[in-house]
Amino acid sequence: MKETAKAYRPAALDDCLACPARHIDLLSSADAEGRVALLQHFEIATFAPKEPIYRMGDPGEWLYLLRFGLAKLLRYSASGTERIVHLARTGDTIGTAAITGNHHRRTAVAMTPTEVCRIPGEVVRECGKTNPAVLDALLAQFQASADAADTFLTELSTGSAQVRMARLLLFLTEKHDHNEAPLPSREEMGALLGTTTETASRVIAEFRREGAIEMLHNDRCRCNMAVLNLLATL
Amino acid sequence: MKETAKAYRPAALDDCLACPARHIDLLSSADAEGRVALLQHFEIATFAPKEPIYRMGDPGEWLYLLRFGLAKLLRYSASGTERIVHLARTGDTIGTAAITGNHHRRTAVAMTPTEVCRIPGEVVRECGKTNPAVLDALLAQFQASADAADTFLTELSTGSAQVRMARLLLFLTEKHDHNEAPLPSREEMGALLGTTTETASRVIAEFRREGAIEMLHNDRCRCNMAVLNLLATL
DNA sequence: CGTCATTTTGAAGCCCGTCAATCTAGGTGG
DNA sequence: CCACCTAGATTGACGGGCTTCAAAATGACG
Numbered sequence: 201m202k203e204t205a206k207a208y209r210p211a212a213l214d215d216c217l218a219c220p221a222r223h224i225d226l227l228s229s230a231d232a233e234g235r236v237a238l239l240q241h242f243e244i245a246t247f248a249p250k251e252p253i254y255r256m257g258d259p260g261e262w263l264y265l266l267r268f269g270l271a272k273l274l275r276y277s278a279s280g281t282e283r284i285v286h287l288a289r290t291g292d293t294i295g296t297a298a299i300t301g302n303h304h305r306r307t308a309v310a311m312t313p314t315e316v317c318r319i320p321g322e323v324v325r326e327c328g329k330t331n332p333a334v335l336d337a338l339l340a341q342f343q344a345s346a347d348a349a350d351t352f353l354t355e356l357s358t359g360s361a362q363v364r365m366a367r368l369l370l371f372l373t374e375k376h377d378h379n380e381a382p383l384p385s386r387e388e389m390g391a392l393l394g395t396t397t398e399t400a401s402r403v404i405a406e407f408r409r410e411g412a413i414e415m416l417h418n419d420r421c422r423c424n425m426a427v428l429n430l431l432a433t434l
Numbered sequence: 435m436k437e438t439a440k441a442y443r444p445a446a447l448d449d450c451l452a453c454p455a456r457h458i459d460l461l462s463s464a465d466a467e468g469r470v471a472l473l474q475h476f477e478i479a480t481f482a483p484k485e486p487i488y489r490m491g492d493p494g495e496w497l498y499l500l501r502f503g504l505a506k507l508l509r510y511s512a513s514g515t516e517r518i519v520h521l522a523r524t525g526d527t528i529g530t531a532a533i534t535g536n537h538h539r540r541t542a543v544a545m546t547p548t549e550v551c552r553i554p555g556e557v558v559r560e561c562g563k564t565n566p567a568v569l570d571a572l573l574a575q576f577q578a579s580a581d582a583a584d585t586f587l588t589e590l591s592t593g594s595a596q597v598r599m600a601r602l603l604l605f606l607t608e609k610h611d612h613n614e615a616p617l618p619s620r621e622e623m624g625a626l627l628g629t630t631t632e633t634a635s636r637v638i639a640e641f642r643r644e645g646a647i648e649m650l651h652n653d654r655c656r657c658n659m660a661v662l663n664l665l666a667t668l
Numbered sequence: 669c670g671t672c673a674t675t676t677t678g679a680a681g682c683c684c685g686t687c688a689a690t691c692t693a694g695g696t697g698g
Numbered sequence: 699c700c701a702c703c704t705a706g707a708t709t710g711a712c713g714g715g716c717t718t719c720a721a722a723a724t725g726a727c728g
Binding site for chain 1: 509511517519520530531533534536539562563566569570572573574576577579580581583584585587588589591592628
């Protein structure tokens, strides 16, 4: 497949009003005219499933805010197989290496139709210099995301395959209503849980038979929270 | 066991000259008189194996620099069992939640005789306000440690028990000469690799028989790098 | 309707967890 | 100095969960 530069469009005020927070927190520390000045640097684009948002090794020019969707952050083991080390959901910020100007250390790939807003790292750095409160917010966010990262990894890499799958489904429902969750492919689930594709498939099939989940479509399900919560804490 | 407050002593200039870097990087951005002023806030203490350095939930008053030794960072799962989410080695900084003033999110426990230098988070924050370069260094360090954390977790939680143990031993040799490594108890190894104590013991015994490692003492070994490197990449 | 990728299901085997016994090293007290 | 005790390490036996290899079923799409 030929690589084409992704088309980004400038963010309009309406976009920002509808934005799922987070960078609001980050930039709310800036004063009014500062915010307006920042806004013109924001750009928006959409990604289809399997499209990369950025790649490991890319210069950290932008950081990205997920306006909606689901993306996986990949790391490659010495043997070449890929492992998903984190999932980013609506409202999450990814590619934060851009803040320090470092190259990106993970590859980010959309798993569902996803819309992101990209912000130049340069702008964030400048903003931080003139407004120290922004830096405090950044530090706090780094803490939180480092924390989230190892929670994520330990939750999904300890316990039986059933337990880990239950935890994954609970994680996926958190950003959705009516206990619904987007269902990744079995292969992706395997990469998330550290199991084979077949095991992921077997566990999902078992969950369906036992009523722990109910299929809504190929790639969505409704979760039985009581059952899954019970399984997840085993 | 009665809890007694740990006795810390002020750091002398000699201590700092012999210090295994890292906070030098962090504070080298401060000017000369600034550094002298900082020095008087540094305090040193030693910990025996199994002694906690700080506990999850403690107010983040200090951050800690390991002058030498080995410490484990623990997280507790919903079911109450503990999982080691990171190892800190000579030169590493731990308890960085203190920088933002948050309470500590992990419990840190010495695994070998360990000496730490503690630095008030307050001092680091003040230092950052007057000297922006320090904040850049902090941000970069957060990036790096977040990165190290998920590398650590994925390396030690994927692959067979043999492969994970080989990776652990290689990690433990990195800070030592002559390919030597401190050997944690089998129980601790289990907590690190996500296996049982028995499995850890079996793998170590097998490594000894096959010459992958050679025991020097109860708690030290010399590693056959060629063999371990081969195993680790399987 | 046919093709191809993905998912599901089956069967065999292995790795690892579990339970339990044995062995070793270090410490204590006689 | 030796008998005794205890915690940790080692080893064995067995069962179960997951992987592996393979085949069948399902669904997406031209």
